[in-house]
Amino acid sequence: MCGRYATTRSDADLTLLFDAVNVTEQLAPSWNVAPTDPVPLIRVSQRHQARVLDTARWGLVPPWAADLRGAARMINARAETVATSPAFAPSFAKRRCLVPADGWYEWVRAGRQRQAYFMTPADGAPVAFAGLWSVWGKDVLTCTIVTTAALGALAGVHDRMPLILPPDRWSSWLAGGGDPVDMLRPPAPAALAAIEVRAVRPDVGNVRNNGPELITEPVPEAAEQTLF
Numbered sequence: 001m002c003g004r005y006a007t008t009r010s011d012a013d014l015t016l017l018f019d020a021v022n023v024t025e026q027l028a029p030s031w032n033v034a035p036t037d038p039v040p041l042i043r044v045s046q047r048h049q050a051r052v053l054d055t056a057r058w059g060l061v062p063p064w065a066a067d068l069r070g071a072a073r074m075i076n077a078r079a080e081t082v083a084t085s086p087a088f089a090p091s092f093a094k095r096r097c098l099v100p101a102d103g104w105y106e107w108v109r110a111g112r113q114r115q116a117y118f119m120t121p122a123d124g125a126p127v128a129f130a131g132l133w134s135v136w137g138k139d140v141l142t143c144t145i146v147t148t149a150a151l152g153a154l155a156g157v158h159d160r161m162p163l164i165l166p167p168d169r170w171s172s173w174l175a176g177g178g179d180p181v182d183m184l185r186p187p188a189p190a191a192l193a194a195i196e197v198r199a200v201r202p203d204v205g206n207v208r209n210n211g212p213e214l215i216t217e218p219v220p221e222a223a224e225q226t227l228f
Helices: 011-017 089-094 152-156 167-175 189-193
Strands: 005-007 030-033 038-045 050-058 076-078 096-101 103-110 113-121 127-136 140-149 160-162 195-200
Touching: 005 096, 011 038, 011 050, 038 127, 038 167, 089 096, 089 127, 096 140, 096 167, 127 160, 127 167, 152 189, 152 195, 189 195
Parallel strands: 050 140, 076 140
Antiparallel strands: 005 030, 005 103, 038 050, 038 096, 096 127, 103 113, 113 195, 127 140, 140 160
């Protein structure tokens, strides 16, 4: 699954990167995004007839839900079932988005301890997760991140990973429709090989900790060797 991630690019950077119109208020960078937090996303707006940078609550809530309490359980949608799930299928068909990120976190148990890892492009480039959005009530925009089976070195950290979309797949994803098998295919091996698996300090486990030191401060050598 993807239960924590980082997204720190400015509104200006994101609108330029995704060729989008900014329709949201300025959102602070976050190195420790947690379920139900407000997050940036890119979606197609019929009103603007363009891609827009918007803000949504992380954890998709279907329009028919009685309240928002189930959002934390809906932060991820499995690629294997997203096209048929009652909760996610309507959004997969018509309401897709891109969720910009610097990388994501997972934990590996080592004895009695759990070592946190940050998966991020080694060159520092941002990534775009495949996402879905929905509106609950009159104006509560919510979203989820699509996950798929982890491949390569990433499978050593967790059996799931976000579905990462390269720029040449952004338009087709946002357009909706299409062959689900094609839309949900995993990234190419070369793209995954560019993802660095970085051991980070346990501070990220506390959602109150939020700063660049979560992904930049060195960890003890023993922790770095836990995975490999």
